[in-house]
Amino acid sequence: MSDVLGLYNYWIVIFLMMTGFYIVISRGNLIKKVIGLNIFQTSVFLLFISMGKVKGGTAPILTGDAEVYSNPLPSVLILTAIVVGIATTGVALALIVRIRESYGTIEEDEIEEDRGP
Amino acid sequence: MTEHLPVLPIVLTLIAAPVCLLLRHRLIAFTFALAVVWNAFALAVTLLWTVLDDGTLSYHLGGWAPPWGIEYRVDVLGAFVVALVSGIGAVVLTYAPKSVAREVPEEKHYLFYTAYLLCVTGLMGIAITGDLFNVFVFLEISSLSSYALISLGPQRRSLTAAFRYLVLGTIGATFILIAIGLLYMMTGTLNMADMAERLPQVAGKGRTILVAAGFLSVGICLKMALFPLHAWLPNAYAFAPSVVTAFLAATATKVSVYVLVRFIFTIFRRVETYSGSRLALALMVMSLVAIFVCSATAIYQRNIKRMLAWSSLAQIGYMVLGVSFLSVTGLTAGIVHLVNHAVTKGGLFLAMGCIALRLGSVELDDMRGLGRRMPLTMFLWVLGGLSLVGVPVTAGFISKWYLIGAALEKGWWPIAVMILISSLLALVYVWRVVEVAYFKSPKEGAEPLREAPLGMLVPTCLLIGAAIWFGLSTSLTADVARQAAEKLLGASGR
Numbered sequence: 001m002s003d004v005l006g007l008y009n010y011w012i013v014i015f016l017m018m019t020g021f022y023i024v025i026s027r028g029n030l031i032k033k034v035i036g037l038n039i040f041q042t043s044v045f046l047l048f049i050s051m052g053k054v055k056g057g058t059a060p061i062l063t064g065d066a067e068v069y070s071n072p073l074p075s076v077l078i079l080t081a082i083v084v085g086i087a088t089t090g091v092a093l094a095l096i097v098r099i100r101e102s103y104g105t106i107e108e109d110e111i112e113e114d115r116g117p
Numbered sequence: 118m119t120e121h122l123p124v125l126p127i128v129l130t131l132i133a134a135p136v137c138l139l140l141r142h143r144l145i146a147f148t149f150a151l152a153v154v155w156n157a158f159a160l161a162v163t164l165l166w167t168v169l170d171d172g173t174l175s176y177h178l179g180g181w182a183p184p185w186g187i188e189y190r191v192d193v194l195g196a197f198v199v200a201l202v203s204g205i206g207a208v209v210l211t212y213a214p215k216s217v218a219r220e221v222p223e224e225k226h227y228l229f230y231t232a233y234l235l236c237v238t239g240l241m242g243i244a245i246t247g248d249l250f251n252v253f254v255f256l257e258i259s260s261l262s263s264y265a266l267i268s269l270g271p272q273r274r275s276l277t278a279a280f281r282y283l284v285l286g287t288i289g290a291t292f293i294l295i296a297i298g299l300l301y302m303m304t305g306t307l308n309m310a311d312m313a314e315r316l317p318q319v320a321g322k323g324r325t326i327l328v329a330a331g332f333l334s335v336g337i338c339l340k341m342a343l344f345p346l347h348a349w350l351p352n353a354y355a356f357a358p359s360v361v362t363a364f365l366a367a368t369a370t371k372v373s374v375y376v377l378v379r380f381i382f383t384i385f386r387r388v389e390t391y392s393g394s395r396l397a398l399a400l401m402v403m404s405l406v407a408i409f410v411c412s413a414t415a416i417y418q419r420n421i422k423r424m425l426a427w428s429s430l431a432q433i434g435y436m437v438l439g440v441s442f443l444s445v446t447g448l449t450a451g452i453v454h455l456v457n458h459a460v461t462k463g464g465l466f467l468a469m470g471c472i473a474l475r476l477g478s479v480e481l482d483d484m485r486g487l488g489r490r491m492p493l494t495m496f497l498w499v500l501g502g503l504s505l506v507g508v509p510v511t512a513g514f515i516s517k518w519y520l521i522g523a524a525l526e527k528g529w530w531p532i533a534v535m536i537l538i539s540s541l542l543a544l545v546y547v548w549r550v551v552e553v554a555y556f557k558s559p560k561e562g563a564e565p566l567r568e569a570p571l572g573m574l575v576p577t578c579l580l581i582g583a584a585i586w587f588g589l590s591t592s593l594t595a596d597v598a599r600q601a602a603e604k605l606l607g608a609s610g611r
Contacts, residue, residue, distance in 0.1 A: 030280065
């Protein structure tokens with residue numbers, strides 16, 4: 001039982017990851033795909049951040065009275081990964097705008113049917 | 118100056134990209150980008166000679182010592198891949214202006230060259246860095262810029278192709294990120310060399326390392342488009358601008374193969390995650406299936422750019438097959454094929470770019486009689502095609518020679534036979550083009566065509582010439598590859 005509850009952060013991560021993954025695969029709407037992709041990426045951010053937490057540790061700022069610090073490195077890495085995620089979302093949305101301009105739709109099945117040049 | 122050599126090619130192209138954005142004028146932006154990429158190539162070649170003479174270089178970014186700071190660690194393989202990427206990048210960019218002028222709207226040219234520089238930066242960075250998280254960042258730099266480059270294609274289907282690549286590429290990169298997270302969780306370090314030292318202590322504890330290796334393999338296979346994770350590649354290559362196709366086909370997937378090699382032979386070298394589990398076997402089976410299914414699919418393509426893309430998927434199979442043998446000969450074969458296929462396929466796609474420029478089409482039916490209408494371009498195409506098949510005196514032959522040697526060394530003769538049979542499939546799809554181009558007469562009323570301008574023919578000749586040269590002299594490819602392979606495997610004492 002403690003395996004299930006004690007590792008609850010990983011269960012949340014897995015749940016979010018699978019949710020995002022499922023949305024990417026199952027939805028035909030390109031915007032929804034991007035949202036799914038974002039949820040998928042966010043779950044990995046949570047995985048990193050929660051692994052850096054040390055029980056009873058505080059933020060790693062030298063104040064003098066704290067003795068146990070959490071590991072700041074994963075949070076810093078994820079700062080970079082969030083920027084990468086935003087860039088990806090930006091490129092994806094820009095592509096969707098241009099797809100909408102040239103196909104007139106953002107539904108995958110309608111784009112597939114439209115076999116023009 | 119010389120102590121900063123490992124970081125210089127990256128810094129140069131990374132800083133040049135935003136400068137290129139500010140220049141705006143298409144000719145100035147092109148000239149600037151061209152000068153930058155050729156300089157990066159010169160630096161990369163210097164780097165390779167230095168590494169071959171003095172051994173592995175280690176550069177501490179910002180003076181922070183590893184394993185805390187980011188380390189750029191350049192060994193023979195890394196320097197080799199950097200030289201390959203920047204070399205192909207320089208040759209393809211020299212070829213670019215006429216082809217880009219035809220396929221990309223004029224107001225977007227400076228953006229094209231900016232994205233191109235970023236893509237070169239990312240691909241070189243992956244090969245040079247010794248830090249795991251850095252690999253992820255450079256991977257995303259190269260991927261994001263390649264999504265943008267692909268979407269600039271002349272047909273609107275390039276947009277959907279780029280979007281599909283974006284979705285699958287992001288999933289692949291995120292898988293790699295998960296693996297990096299799990300590895301960091303177990304070892305507490307991101308430095309590759311340091312992690313290799315620490316992995317044996319934690320490898321026995323639970324299955325986390327194996328799971329990490331699994332995520333890593335799937336993520337990298339998505340990035341290098343190993344069958345059955347290849348869905349994004351054929352359309353992306355078929356609809357991207359010719360220049361982009363040539364550059365990405367020659368470098369992007371090859372760098373992913375490099376990442377796989379780096380992970381298996383540097384990070385996991387002291388633990389039996391790959392050799393002891395079925396991961397290596399899975400890679401081998403997948404690459405064999407890739408070789409056959411993708412070669413067979415290539416035979417049925419009408420669009421020749423897409424045909425070459427399917428052929429690329431098969432060739433990725435050969436590279437991974439070599440790597441999955443986990444032996445010096447196998448790894449040598451993998452690395453040799455990485456280089457040989459890069460120049461061959463780069464040259465072939467450049468020839469397709471010449472054809473697209475003059476003919477305005479890359480469909481097989483429109484290529485009838487092209488052997489007489491554009492004799493030089495088609496001649497170069499055929500030479501490249503022969504190298505794909507693996508005819509003696511071409512680079513492809515050297516790759517297959519080493520690969521078969523590696524299979525026989527292990528006593529796996531069925532695999533050697535399969536490699537030979539698969540070459541026949543390649544012969545079929547190359548022959549289809551030769552037959553149409555040389556033995557069918559052009560459509561009636563077809564206008565006479567001129568050869569592509571010299572600025573495009575010379576780079577094409579260079580790459581195809583390299584594919585022949587590497588078939589005659591192996592001192593630049595096989596010898597360096599063997600040195601790299603021995604270094605990678607020697608450290609593990611296997």
